[in-house]
Amino acid sequence: MRQLVTAGGFDRIGRWAGYGAALAMTPYLLIKVSWVAQALAGRYDGDATAFMALNIVTIGMAAVAILVALALARPWGQRVRATPLVVGGWLGGGFLVSALPYLAVQAFLSDPTEGAGTGSSGASWEMALLQTAFVGMGAGLALALPAYVVRRWPAAARVAAARAAGGRLWPAAGAALVGVVLLQWAAGSPLGLTVPGDRAPHWHVFHAVLGGWALVGAAGYLALVRHRIRRAAWLAVGAVWLTSGALVAWHGWKLPFILVAGAAGRPEDSWFPEHLGLLVVIHVVAVAAGLGMMSTLRGRRDRATSYVVSRELDAPVEVVWQVLSDVEAMPRWTPSMTRVSIVGGRPLGLGSRVRIWQPKLLPATWTVHDWRPVAGFAWHSRTPGVHTIATHRILPADGRRSELTLSIEMRGAFARPMWRMVAGTVRRYVDLELAGLAEAAEQSVQSAE
Numbered sequence: 001m002r003q004l005v006t007a008g009g010f011d012r013i014g015r016w017a018g019y020g021a022a023l024a025m026t027p028y029l030l031i032k033v034s035w036v037a038q039a040l041a042g043r044y045d046g047d048a049t050a051f052m053a054l055n056i057v058t059i060g061m062a063a064v065a066i067l068v069a070l071a072l073a074r075p076w077g078q079r080v081r082a083t084p085l086v087v088g089g090w091l092g093g094g095f096l097v098s099a100l101p102y103l104a105v106q107a108f109l110s111d112p113t114e115g116a117g118t119g120s121s122g123a124s125w126e127m128a129l130l131q132t133a134f135v136g137m138g139a140g141l142a143l144a145l146p147a148y149v150v151r152r153w154p155a156a157a158r159v160a161a162a163r164a165a166g167g168r169l170w171p172a173a174g175a176a177l178v179g180v181v182l183l184q185w186a187a188g189s190p191l192g193l194t195v196p197g198d199r200a201p202h203w204h205v206f207h208a209v210l211g212g213w214a215l216v217g218a219a220g221y222l223a224l225v226r227h228r229i230r231r232a233a234w235l236a237v238g239a240v241w242l243t244s245g246a247l248v249a250w251h252g253w254k255l256p257f258i259l260v261a262g263a264a265g266r267p268e269d270s271w272f273p274e275h276l277g278l279l280v281v282i283h284v285v286a287v288a289a290g291l292g293m294m295s296t297l298r299g300r301r302d303r304a305t306s307y308v309v310s311r312e313l314d315a316p317v318e319v320v321w322q323v324l325s326d327v328e329a330m331p332r333w334t335p336s337m338t339r340v341s342i343v344g345g346r347p348l349g350l351g352s353r354v355r356i357w358q359p360k361l362l363p364a365t366w367t368v369h370d371w372r373p374v375a376g377f378a379w380h381s382r383t384p385g386v387h388t389i390a391t392h393r394i395l396p397a398d399g400r401r402s403e404l405t406l407s408i409e410m411r412g413a414f415a416r417p418m419w420r421m422v423a424g425t426v427r428r429y430v431d432l433e434l435a436g437l438a439e440a441a442e443q444s445v446q447s448a449e
Contacts, residue, residue: 014147017140018073022066024136027129029062065092065137072144078152089145090294094245095253096138102209103135105202146238167225167296174289175218175247178282182211185274192278203273210250214286217243221293240293247290255283305419306409307427309434315441316400321374323441324392327354334436335359336429354379360425366390385414406434 032055039048039055068088071077077085184191186208220239258279274282313320323333327348331337336358343353343365350371357363370378370391378391393405408430410419419426 011147011151014144014151015073017143017147018069018071021069021137021140021144022073024140025062025066025069025133028133029059029066031129032059032062062133064088068092069137069140069144072141072148077148082152089141089148090241090245091249092137092245093141093145093242094247094249094290096134097142097242098213098246098250099209100135100138100142102202102206103131103138105205146234168292169222169225171244171289171292171296172218172222172225174285174292175214175221175243178247178251178286178289179211179214179218181282182207182214186211192275193273194275210246213243213246214289217247217293221296225296237297240297244290244293244297247286247293251283251286251290255280255287258283305411305415306407307423307430308405308407309430310403310405311434311438312397313402313404313438313441314400315402315438315445317374317394317396317402319444320394320402320404320437320441321376323437323444324376324394325373330433333440334429334433336432336436348377358429361422364388385412386418387411387415404434404437406430 035044036052036055036059038044039052042048044051065088068085071080071085072089181192185193186204188204216239220236220243223236224240258276323329325348328340328342330340337356338359339355339357341355342348343355346352348354348368348371350368352368354366354368355363356366364381364383366379366381368377368379374394376391376393378389380387380389382388388408388410390408391406393407395403395405397403408426
């Protein structure tokens with residue numbers, strides 16, 4: 001009961017945070033609309049066309065941000081197509097939540113008498129509202145987005161952690177590289193700079209924040225891939241989610257400006273002191289690393305190298321789990337295995353290694369990377385160029401029935417050629433395992449009666 005109350009309390013906080021984020025962003029939208037109106041009325045001293053184009057874009061972004069925030073809070077958000085909402089929350093969270101430390105510090109570093117960009121110097125209240133909008137939206141998303149995800153997909157963190165297990169390492173290497181470069185600039189290093197002296201305090205803070213997030217995301221991603229998360233998988237998944245969004249949003253946002261500046265020729269008073277070529281490389285690597293991290297969390301299955309079967313059983317989930325979790329007894333109810341042995345002789349659980357012998361296949365060692373008592377488990381095996389993942393999932397059905405789903409997938413450089421060689425055997429073995437497990441569980445129920 002306490003857990004339910006806690007979950008319900010967090011859900012309410014998340015909903016109110018969504019409303020707060022939408023409310024905080026509304027003044028930003030109205031101020032931007034007023035700026036465009038002033039420019040149309042000829043009250044802007046400068047290039048009005050460029051000024052209006054930039055602000056029209058930000059008006060659209062603000063409107064989308066408000067809609068996303070409301071979708072995270074309102075019941076109709078549960079019926080919205082997941083992809084645009086998740087992508088919007090991912091990029092919005094990456095933009096704003098990751099920047100909260102920077103915005104907090106910038107409030108102390110900025111000049112309160114700075115103009116709002118409309119040609120006047122007496123609109124500091126507008127700048128204060130803009131700053132409040134960013135902080136409010138970021139803080140709201142930080143609470144509303146995870147509450148929405150838990151509400152719509154209760155097991156999302158555990159599923160993402162299971163999908164990431166054994167994933168590719170290059171996104172972590174890319175994020176770590178970006179983090180190291182940004183942090184050494186934040187610390188005052190002149191490496192990679194063409195104008196070393198042209199660095200304001202907020203420049204150091206901004207690079208320190210982005211560099212720190214990149215390293216946090218790299219560490220969390222590496223922990224997920226290397227199966228080093230025993231508890232609180234949501235923390236590592238959240239760090240990777242936020243960092244990947246920050247890498248794609250911030251660096252993807254800045255990359256076009258750098259490319260345009262390079263094509264136009266770098267002016268002597270350029271606003272960025274970094275070397276142009278190095279900046280392009282950093283931004284490209286950051287965007288690629290962020291996309292790679294998110295791709296791993298999504299765990300898109302390659303249908304050409306995977307097989308999934310499902311069946312309803314006349315047995316409750318507890319009985320099915322009792323049969324399934326006794327892995328050393330598997331050869332008794334499926335001819336697809338001749339011998340199964342837990343390495344070390346310890347009870348099966350997260351991190352356990354199991355040696356399996358199967359007809360027509362070489363012996364393989366499987367490591368358990370996802371362990372959910374009564375709900376199922378997943379394990380994986382590695383050979384040069386091939387990473388094989390097998391999952392066993394049990395869900396309750398009507399009455400005392402249950403639904404059992406078995407899947408196997410091959411990943412890696414040689415996954416496709418290997419699958420062509422063994423696909424027929426693998427499919428037959430999975431079918432035999434499903435049929436044997438169903439029969440063993442149903443017989444156990446009949447014996448108990």
